[in-house]
Amino acid sequence: MSLQIVSPTGGIAPLLRAEGVSLEYGSTRATHNVSFDVYRGDRFVLLGPSGCGKSSLLKAAAGFVRPRAGSISINGAPVDGPGPDRIVVFQEFDQLPPWKSVLENVMFPLLMTKRVSRHEAAERAAHWIARVGLGGFEHAHPHTLSGGMKQRVAIARALAMQPDVLLMDEPFAALDALTRRKMQEELGRLWEELRFTLLFVTHSIEEALVVGNRILLLSPHPGQVRAELNSHQFDLASAGSPEFQAATQRIHNLLFNPVGPAQAATHAERAGQAASPDWSAAP
Ligand SMILES: Nc1ncnc2c1ncn2[C@@H]1O[C@H](COP(=O)(O)OP(=O)(O)OP(=O)(O)O)[C@@H](O)[C@H]1O
Numbered sequence: 001m002s003l004q005i006v007s008p009t010g011g012i013a014p015l016l017r018a019e020g021v022s023l024e025y026g027s028t029r030a031t032h033n034v035s036f037d038v039y040r041g042d043r044f045v046l047l048g049p050s051g052c053g054k055s056s057l058l059k060a061a062a063g064f065v066r067p068r069a070g071s072i073s074i075n076g077a078p079v080d081g082p083g084p085d086r087i088v089v090f091q092e093f094d095q096l097p098p099w100k101s102v103l104e105n106v107m108f109p110l111l112m113t114k115r116v117s118r119h120e121a122a123e124r125a126a127h128w129i130a131r132v133g134l135g136g137f138e139h140a141h142p143h144t145l146s147g148g149m150k151q152r153v154a155i156a157r158a159l160a161m162q163p164d165v166l167l168m169d170e171p172f173a174a175l176d177a178l179t180r181r182k183m184q185e186e187l188g189r190l191w192e193e194l195r196f197t198l199l200f201v202t203h204s205i206e207e208a209l210v211v212g213n214r215i216l217l218l219s220p221h222p223g224q225v226r227a228e229l230n231s232h233q234f235d236l237a238s239a240g241s242p243e244f245q246a247a248t249q250r251i252h253n254l255l256f257n258p259v260g261p262a263q264a265a266t267h268a269e270r271a272g273q274a275a276s277p278d279w280s281a282a283p
Pocket residue numbers: 025028029030048049050051052053054055056057203221
């Protein structure tokens with residue numbers, strides 16, 4: 001089956017919407033006029049080469065960075081700062097305070113909301129720790145855990161908050177290949193059970209195909225939308241198949257050897273592309 005350009009999701013309001021987002025750091029323009037819609041239950045991947053502004057877009061969705069132009073909204077309301085409806089899992093293993101146990105790490109943001117008692121927070125934390133396969137490690141401290149286990153704690157901490165959108169910034173990039181694969185598998189399993197909404201950043205084409213059901217391809221610096229495609233037909237089981245390899249090659253070509261001058265596709269143009277089911281119709 002070939003990759004398909006994304007079809008418009010007629011009538012359904014997006015959960016998270018980025019409209020014409022340009023991000024700047026001083027005189028450095030990180031992204032230019034980027035638009036995309038994330039729907040409930042999506043595993044939406046931002047894919048592009050290093051420096052194209054993927055992390056910056058994720059930080060903007062999290063409310064840590066304000067767009068220079070354009071806007072980001074969640075549930076129809078503008079994002080104007082961080083909130084418990086959007087929780088981020090970062091790549092870095094040091095995202096867990098080292099003086100807190102696994103249980104305390106997962107409880108911490110729950111307690112910060114002041115919406116649950118200490119007892120409830122502990123129960124909820126223990127539940128999510130077990131869900132990510134770390135039952136028995138509640139009282140361990142981060143420095144005694146492997147990189148993969150630390151990322152599991154970060155995922156448990158995020159899911160315990162039951163955010164509207166789980167934001168993941170290259171969460172498995174610092175792991176060895178086998179652990180990375182295992183974590184991708186676990187994330188897929190959790191998604192099958194819980195159907196949370198995921199916004200996931202990676203520069204790995206393979207990871208994007210395995211993790212995502214929709215992928216936004218960004219051009220190099222400053223990041224602009226090159227294309228958007230459906231990738232729900234791929235998973236770890238299909239990785240390595242001829243179709244998977246062909247999709248990988250096509251995405252690679254689109255990112256690095258586009259035919260003709262690099263052109264950013266606008267939101268409206270991408271909706272127009274949906275009329276063509278064939279990946280080869282991409283700009
Ligand atoms: N805090 C910052 N201050 C100044 N410039 C920044 C800052 N963060 C990012 N940039 C710049 O913005 C651009 C986009 O960076 P960003 O980290 O968002 O890209 P990325 O696609 O996530 O890259 P990578 O895959 O390497 O993490 C780069 O040119 C980067 O140097």
